[in-house]
């Protein structure tokens with residue numbers, strides 16, 4: 001585990017939407033470089049950039065056409081290298097997004113693979129043996145290739161699955177995992193990793209990390225074996241590189257060599273119960289009763305979260321890795337859709353002080369809204385969480401100087417759209433609250449990823465939630481009424497080091513006014 005992960009706080013940037021510096025209506029590397037000072041000042045010391053490689057952008061860049069070339073709309077490979085160098089000068093690490101499970105249908109490997117005549121890339125993707133038989137049990141596309149086969153897809157139609165083999169071979173077209181062509185796929189992906197690590201990146205967020213080997217067993221041992229092989233390479237050649245999996249199975253991913261795994265909206269209802277206890281309709285409207293824990297009148301239940309989180313936390317601790325808690329990501333509805341800035345401040349306070357590595361999604365620090373927009377670049381409902389960053393009251397809220405009609409996605413046009421400029425002026429803003437909290441986290445090892453964690457008070461359908469990290473006691477009351485909890489194990493009063501609202505701890509009792517949070521040094 002690279003030491004720097006102990007105190008890492010990540011900031012996720014969707015490059016399309018961060019800052020446009022060359023007036024084409026879309027964000028770029030230079031825009032990220034210009035805002036590194038802002039990111040550092042906010043308290044984030046690591047970045048995760050969503051895919052920034054050459055792509056037809058049918059899935060926002062998760063359809064890579066060339067792994068070793070940046071998308072021209074963001075800049076050149078040299079610009080990205082400059083970003084790494086500028087980030088490092090400020091003590092910021094940069095993770096790229098590795099998409100190992102599939103490519104774009106426009107990738108040269110796929111162009112070769114779909115040809116009628118066998119060639120080096122014929123087995124680089126998963127193809128059936130007959131165009132008319134399909135691929136039972138998988139998503140597949142028929143009727144478009146030169147060769148007489150269908151191809152298996154990993155996600156959208158434009159994302160053919162790379163071939164890492166099948167653990168349980170059930171059809172003649174399924175290659176075993178030790179087939180030389182499947183090994184060649186793995187080696188090609190290691191080459192991509194070396195390419196960017198040599199260029200100066202600090203590791204990878206790995207897209208759909210659990211998707212590689214097909215017909216895998218319940219423990220995903222086929223896919224895990226590939227990542228262990230990658231881990232050997234990293235240990236030998238790039239021991240400081242960090243790896244975070246999009247997998248949500250730390251008992252598998254961390255053993256396979258990842259350092260972190262995400263708690264995700266798609267996989268973890270417990271995580272959703274903190275911020276988004278609802279489903280979305282086809283019109284992107286909230287449906288169902290919302291009992292989110294951080295909703296003031298939601299009457300939420302922290303034990304729903306804990307029953308999901310605690311076993312994963314234990315797996316993480318056992319395997320020497322971390323759970324990564326997110327405020328949101330590019331696949332998730334921004335929490336501001338249903339929560340007020342005050343509710344968000346309490347939610348982030350907890351997310352940033354639980355064990356593990358926190359990830360802040362760009363714009364969440366100012367409470368950017370979810371906009372109900374039609375799909376763009378394969379975003380579907382996710383598009384509304386991907387709109388341009390809101391910097392100031394200038395044109396397009398400071399994102400770009402082009403005419404609004406030329407923006408790749410609209411900015412929030414509501415009169416009170418939050419901006420960094422406004423938030424910075426208000427000492428009680430969400431932004432300044434986060435800054436103060438992250439400053440404390442960086443100063444205190446006991447509030448960072450690895451420090452001891454213990455629950456002091458967490459009862460079904462009740463508030464507050466009280467927990468301990470090393471020498472600190474922390475408590476939150478998201479509800480609209482005051483709450484008290486007996487914490488008999490706590491002797492003495494403790495010194496309040498951070499608070500949102502009025503809170504006290506003493507004589508074995510923790511008292512919190514409505515919508516408050518506190519941290520005490522014991």
Ligand code: GLC
Pocket residue numbers: 059062099155207208246330331
């Ligand atoms: C991951 C990404 C998502 C993408 C999908 C296919 O879940 O986070 O944005 O659409 O994989 O690559």
